Amino acid sequence: MSTSTGRDGTWLSQRMPTRDDLPGLLVVPNIAWYGLFMAFPLVYLVFLSFTDANGAEDLLRGTYTFIGFDNYAGLLSDRQFWNSFLVTWLFVFTSLALKIILGVSLAMLLTHQWVRGKRYMRALAIIPLGLPPIFMITLWRSIFSGARFGVANEVYITIAGLVVENPTPIGWFANRWLAFMTYVLTEVWMAYPFVLIIVVSALQGVDKELHDAAKVDGAGFFNRFYHVTLPQIKRPVWFASILTAAASFQQFLIPLIFNDGGPARQNELILFYGYREAFQAPPNMGEGAAIMVIALIFIGMFMWLNVKKGRLAEGINN
Amino acid sequence: MSIAQSLRDDAVHAARWPIRVGQQTRRTLGGLKDGEIGITDIAPPVVGTLFAILVLLIILFPVYWMIAAAFAAGTGAASLYEEGFFASPTEWSLEAFEWVIYESAFVFDSYPQGEAGLLDYLYAFSGSYLANSLQIVIPTVIFSMVLIVPAAYAFSRHDFAGRTPLLYGYVLLTQVGSGITVAALIAIYVVFNWLGFTNSHLAIAALYAAGALPFNTWLLKTFMDSIPRSYEEAAIMDGAPRRTIFREIILPLSKPGLAAVLIFVFLSGWNEFILAQILLGADKYPLSVGLYLLLEEYGTPWGQFAAFSMLYALPVVLIYFFAQRYVESGLSFGGMDG
Numbered sequence: 001m002s003t004s005t006g007r008d009g010t011w012l013s014q015r016m017p018t019r020d021d022l023p024g025l026l027v028v029p030n031i032a033w034y035g036l037f038m039a040f041p042l043v044y045l046v047f048l049s050f051t052d053a054n055g056a057e058d059l060l061r062g063t064y065t066f067i068g069f070d071n072y073a074g075l076l077s078d079r080q081f082w083n084s085f086l087v088t089w090l091f092v093f094t095s096l097a098l099k100i101i102l103g104v105s106l107a108m109l110l111t112h113q114w115v116r117g118k119r120y121m122r123a124l125a126i127i128p129l130g131l132p133p134i135f136m137i138t139l140w141r142s143i144f145s146g147a148r149f150g151v152a153n154e155v156y157i158t159i160a161g162l163v164v165e166n167p168t169p170i171g172w173f174a175n176r177w178l179a180f181m182t183y184v185l186t187e188v189w190m191a192y193p194f195v196l197i198i199v200v201s202a203l204q205g206v207d208k209e210l211h212d213a214a215k216v217d218g219a220g221f222f223n224r225f226y227h228v229t230l231p232q233i234k235r236p237v238w239f240a241s242i243l244t245a246a247a248s249f250q251q252f253l254i255p256l257i258f259n260d261g262g263p264a265r266q267n268e269l270i271l272f273y274g275y276r277e278a279f280q281a282p283p284n285m286g287e288g289a290a291i292m293v294i295a296l297i298f299i300g301m302f303m304w305l306n307v308k309k310g311r312l313a314e315g316i317n318n
Numbered sequence: 319m320s321i322a323q324s325l326r327d328d329a330v331h332a333a334r335w336p337i338r339v340g341q342q343t344r345r346t347l348g349g350l351k352d353g354e355i356g357i358t359d360i361a362p363p364v365v366g367t368l369f370a371i372l373v374l375l376i377i378l379f380p381v382y383w384m385i386a387a388a389f390a391a392g393t394g395a396a397s398l399y400e401e402g403f404f405a406s407p408t409e410w411s412l413e414a415f416e417w418v419i420y421e422s423a424f425v426f427d428s429y430p431q432g433e434a435g436l437l438d439y440l441y442a443f444s445g446s447y448l449a450n451s452l453q454i455v456i457p458t459v460i461f462s463m464v465l466i467v468p469a470a471y472a473f474s475r476h477d478f479a480g481r482t483p484l485l486y487g488y489v490l491l492t493q494v495g496s497g498i499t500v501a502a503l504i505a506i507y508v509v510f511n512w513l514g515f516t517n518s519h520l521a522i523a524a525l526y527a528a529g530a531l532p533f534n535t536w537l538l539k540t541f542m543d544s545i546p547r548s549y550e551e552a553a554i555m556d557g558a559p560r561r562t563i564f565r566e567i568i569l570p571l572s573k574p575g576l577a578a579v580l581i582f583v584f585l586s587g588w589n590e591f592i593l594a595q596i597l598l599g600a601d602k603y604p605l606s607v608g609l610y611l612l613l614e615e616y617g618t619p620w621g622q623f624a625a626f627s628m629l630y631a632l633p634v635v636l637i638y639f640f641a642q643r644y645v646e647s648g649l650s651f652g653g654m655d656g
Contacts (some may be wrong), residue, residue, distance in 0.1 A: 017479055024478030030469035030531055031484060033461075037528030038498065041505035048505060059508045109373065114366025120335065121370055123642070127381060130638030132589040134606045135631045138613050139380055142620060147398040151383060154403070189380070243493065250497025253591065257610065271500050278504045279596075285504055292501040299497050306493040 042296070048289035055283040064286070071290035081291070083266065084273035087180070091269060092248045095187040099244055100237065102188060103195025108229075110196075111203045122200060126193035133190065137257045140186040144172040144258070152182075173259035176266045183254050183267065191247065195240050202236040203229070242309060246302035249295075270295045325640055388414050388624040396621025414625035422626055423447050423608060445601065447608035451588060453519040454526070454604050458587035459580065461527035462534065466579060470538035471568060475550075485539075491532035499529050500592060510597055517599040525593060530586045534579045541575025542568060578644040581637055588634065605630045 017024070049071055053064035075081045109115065110122050128136060143151040146169060153169040160167035173179045206229055214224045252271045255261035261268030261276065268276060274295060278288025349355035375382075383403055387396045390405030391414035420429045427445030430438040443449055472478070473485060491498070499506075506525065515521035545568060553563050569576075591606040598604075603611070609627050612618050 021478040023472045023476035024480065026468035026472035026476075027478075027481075027484065030465045030535060033465055033524075034528050034531045037525050038502065038531075041502040041509055042498070044509060045502055045505035048508070056508050056511050060512055106373070106377075109370055112366060112370075114362045115370045116363055116367045117335075117339070118370075120332075121374055124374055124378065127378060127635075130635050131381075131631050132585075132606065132634055134589065134591045134609055135627050138609060138623075138627060139384055141613070142398065142623075143380060143383070145398045149394075149401050150398050151380075151403065154401075189377075246493065246497075250500065252496075252500045256592070257613075271497065275500070275503065279507075285508070288504050292504060296498070296501050299501070303490045303493045307489055 045289050045296075046293055048285060049293045051286045053285045055285065059285065067286070071287050072294075074287065075290055075294070080265065081273070084268045084270050084291075087267055088249060088270040091180070091183060091187070091251065092245050095184045095191070095248050096241060096245045098184065098188045099192050099195050100241060102192045103240075104199050104233070104237065106192065107196050107199035107203055108225075111200055122196070125196060128190055129193040129197075133253055134257070136190050137186060137253050140182070140189070141258050144182045146171040146173070174263055176263060179259060179263065179267050182258065183251075183269075186254055186258075187248055187251060191244050194244055195237075198236050198240040199233055202233040206232045238309060239306070242302060242306045246299065246306065249298060249302065328640070384624045384628065387621045388628050391417070391619070391621040391625070393621075396619065396624070398620050414619075414621045415629070417622045418625050418629055422612070422622070424605070424626060424629060447603060447605045450519065450598075450602050451604035451606075454523050454594070455584060455587035457520055457523035458526045458530075459583050461524060462530050462583040463580065465527065465531060466535050466538055466583075467569075467576070469535050470542055471564060473535070473539045474542035475568070485536075488532040488536050492536045496529070496590075499525075503592065503596065506593070507596060516597055517602055519598075519602060522593060522597055523587065525597075526587050526590060527583070530583050534582055537582070538572065538575045538579050541572050541578075545571045574644055577641060581641055581644060585634060585637070 048059070050066055050068060051059075051064045052067045052070070053059050058064045106125060110118050110125060112118075115121070145151075145153070147153065148157075148169045150169075152172060156170055157167050170178065172182050210228050211224060214228050219227065250271055251269050252275070255267060255269050255272040256275075259267075261272050265276075270291065274288045274291035276288075277291060278285045346355060346360060350357070350360065386403065386405050389410045389412075390396045391411060393405055393409045394400035394402040395405035395409070396414065418424045419426075423446050425446050425448050426439070426442035428442060430442050473481065510516050510521065549567050549571075550563050553567060558566075589606065591610065594604050595607045595610070598607070609630055612623055612626055
């Protein structure tokens with residue numbers, strides 16, 4: 001290969017597309033479409049985060065000024081931002097832990113030799129995967145209705161009735177931590193099927209002979225789980241964890257539909273917080289954009305982690 | 319084997335399960351009577367199975383509750399304010415579903431009264447949530463397929479300048495779903511207002527298609543990668559042009575992949591809520607937003623709401639039920655064999 005960068009133009013001609021690159025044209029509309037409708041707004045979002053624009057009119061008329069990192073600096077000293085940021089991570093970790101526990105134990109149950117009709121039960125168990133998110137979230141909002149005979153209240157009253165006399169119904173969305181708990185339960189219910197599918201397929205790969213050998217050696221249930229099953233499902237569970245944690249981090253509809261991230265803005269997950277800042281009256285699009293950019297940085301970290309850990313990128317060279 | 323054929327086999331197999339269970343039960347009972355099988359042999363499977371059923375019943379109770387509410391309109395089981403979740407079958411009626419069709423804006427924005435011709439029905443349909451949803455979903459599917467199929471083919475079968483970095487970018491983007499769209503919401507709102515794209519079904523379909531591109535292009539590419547190259551090499555030997563190879567070999571062999579992509583693209587248009595609510599006007603809202611508005615409307619009876627949302631979810635459920643193998647292959651790709 002010539003290393004010449006001289007006037008003869010070899011440097012340039014080596015980089016010019018050749019006939020071999022023509023099939024690349026098939027990709028151009030795809031990339032251009034993504035660039036126009038997704039990538040460009042994202043770049044524009046970063047630009048917005050450096051301005052003091054309030055409403056959309058400011059941006060359309062150009063009545064805003066460039067204020068550098070002021071939005072970001074303001075956020076770092078804003079208690080509301082830190083509250084939202086920490087609540088989001090708490091939400092990610094609590095729901096992730098519960099999803100893994102539920103998903104793995106359900107997978108072990110539905111692959112166990114003592115259970116008959118496993119295939120059909122597994123098909124039933126993943127039903128939530130096949131429902132539109134807005135359907136599930138409105139359903140759970142009704143379950144946690146504050147009405148006397150809502151499902152959650154009936155269950156609570158039946159159980160609490162054993163201990164105290166005439167328990168009163170609970171306003172699930174009116175208390176900060178109760179509301180947070182309803183978010184977590186809903187998220188777990190929506191996402192456990194994903195963990196279930198991945199763990200079931202990993203469990204089916206677990207060596208049966210290894211299990212039997214451990215049994216013969218007198219290993220108990222927990223010992224066998226810890227030393228035989230766990231090492232073999234660890235990697236897929238890791239992969240599922242990163243993916244589903246990333247999805248929890250981006251949860252937006254639950255706070256929106258349940259109680260607007262309330263009570264008193266205490267449960268605003270980060271994307272919802274950015275949305276509220278940008279669109280609620282008085283709107284503050286510059287600050288909202290800065291919040292979204294911060295959220296995007298974390299989403300980007302999840303993306304990178306996942307491709308690294310999931311070895312997805314190996315497929316590129318196929 | 320064609321897709322329709324394998325679907326039919328699945329359905330037949332599923333429909334026959336009561337027969338299989340019956341046969342097995344009879345065999346077990348017979349064995350028990352003859353003393354061939356001891357009680358200690360069947361106790362663990364019975365206990366295990368009953369326990370699994372109990373767990374499933376608890377987890378899926380919300381789904382049962384919604385179905386019961388929809389079919390028990392007007393009774394206690396269809397109300398948040400009256401006692402009882404368990405409607406007796408004698409109370410079941412289709413009242414709530416009739417309400418969805420005749421009174422709500424699901425299928426007709428206002429049901430034609432008196433002597434109405436076909437045109438009146440069509441006109442009433444055109445203003446409904448369902449019509450709006452279709453006007454979004456159909457262009458979303460068309461845009462996406464037109465953009466995805468050639469790109470996936472080129473990524474899978476050709477090498478060109480910039481292929482590796484572009485693919486790497488797409489792989490990164492497959493790993494996050496709607497979050498990016500929500501994050502970009504502010505900018506999208508401003509840009510769309512600026513371009514005058516608000517309140518347009520086509521514009522929002524273009525947006526959904528864009529959001530679905532990285533994941534589905536990558537998915538279809540991995541499907542195409544699994545088609546053996548020797549098929550094409552044989553065709554090239556015979557002097558077939560590239561276009562023929564694509565049409566006669568690649569496309570037919572990637573049918574399962576195309577089915578999966580079609581399903582995911584359809585769902586991305588059908589399920590989306592927040593962009594539609596922000597970018598469209600009230601007269602153009604799709605079903606997802608209609609569902610939300612119904613919930614916000616104080617005093618919508620729970621049974622009617624349940625019927626509405628069940629009809630909204632129905633196509634999605636059917637897709638998952640009948641096309642599970644394609645959906646699963648898409649959902650789990652990359653995660654299964656790490």
